[in-house]
Amino acid sequence: MRGRIICGCAASLAFGACAVPAADPRPNVLFILADDLGYGDLSVYNPQGRIRTPHLDRLASEGVRFTNAHSSAAVSTPTRYGLLTGCCPWRGPLKQGVIWTWADPLLTGERTLPAMLREAGYATALVGKWHLGIGFATTDGAPVDRAANGANVDYTQPLTDGPTHHGFDYYYGDDVPNFPPYAFIENDRFPEIPDRPFEEGMPGVPGVMAASWRPERLLAVETEKAVAYIREHRDGPFFLMVSLTAPHTPIAPSSGFEGHSRAGRYGDFVEEMDHRIGEMLAALRDAGIEERTIVVFSSDNGSSFQDGGTAGGERYGGRFGSILDLGHNPSGRFRGMKSDSWEGGHRIPFLVRWPGVIPAGMVSDALTCDLDLYATLADVTGMTLAAGEAVDSRSLMPLLRGGEPSRTSLVAQSGNGILCYIGDGWKLIAGSGSGGSLNPYGAADLLPEYDAASGRWRNVQLYNLESDPEERYDRAALHPQRVARMMEALAGEVRRGGTVADWAQVAWTASVAQKE
Structure with a gap:
């Protein structure tokens, strides 16, 4: 029997009793996207693994845990394009790989997921990684000089294209933590100008950086901004996407988490990520909005299998496959890793909690794709999708209401x-x-x-x-x-x-x- 839902004792409520709470027909949405996190990196999916994720395990116990969920691509950029458009990424201009430094923006005139939710009356925000291309102002009015590593970029001027041009009211992030410029962006500005050369020993493509840039700060800063947004928008409704930079390279756990796991620096980084997510979930509780907030957690693709330099390799990275030497398989029982067509490349953890609508303790082996977030939230908010829009997205609501799943097949690249x-x-x-x-x-x-x-x-x-x-x-x-x-x-x-x-x-x- 495929596509079934297995309910634990806490999930024995009749589906017919579940409905959107009448007091707030537009629930808040907190969507947390990990970067290069494997299916087997969460202890709820892989109890035999060497990493513990108590906050995400608890989130799974309070909603539904999908065991047959997939990203639309096995690498970063196309997955993010798919999430924001509801379309298989190869339907767009990027057929393979990821966009590199100083790339032109990939999104053009599509109605993105946040744009659709903004039309539904939501405040929309993105915190963290973007990796879909940014338009920079230049000192000479010419295109960014890629051969000179962006030497003509004018960091004092607003961006010409970025997240706030594609449906997000607010943005605070670092675009890609491996690419210059190494500085945070707030909305369309650089609060701290990247004005110095990349320091020796820093991870990533050489370029300019801001004085305060340190990879070990990223998770804490992203969490701080996400928590602040939750507090400031407690009256809702809001859509907050937190696009974490962990556990992607640079694998950089903060000092308080070094040695925290049994899987080297990579495991430490995953456990710090779990802790930071716990802080975001606590912010929902403290703001009194936990009961009217949908929380979704997933990963953009599988793990790169790097140990973070634990075994004397490159600090912040390490040899591909080196994490296996520590007795931990980020893909769990599945074959393959990030970038692969095999399951380890695109089978992902996928958790959804919606108090009062999704009974606690559900486990579903229904075929699911991260593209489905678009149609699901359109369904939840009553928005109509135009012909040709989000063509590969399928709403999860029929399944979560106890019916048959909308999805019967999927394509991943x-x-x-x-x-x-x-x-x-x-x-x-x-x-x-x-x-x-x-x-x-x-x-x-x-x-x-x-x-x-x-x-x-x-x-x-x-x-x-x-x-x-x-x-x-x-x-x-x-x-x-x-x-x-x-x-x-x-x-x-x-x-x-x-x-x-x-x-x-x-x-x-x-x-x-x-x-x-």
């Missing part, structure tokens, strides 16, 4: 742009390898080819996720007809997104069209 299709308990990967750029154990990908003589596809993988969630046994050779059906379904999704003729990773769709 790897770091290298390899697509996978999940449906009916099976998973097809349109490539021969991991699909990722980081996995030290993966072979290079070969793209799908259709052999007309045999009527079979080559260079694809097929897994039965119900009997083999660890993806140990590739069944493609045993089930050619299922492979053909799933390749046709995936090709249909790609064609539904418009032309992608210049995208090499889906050139195989022409073979499907010829068969038809």
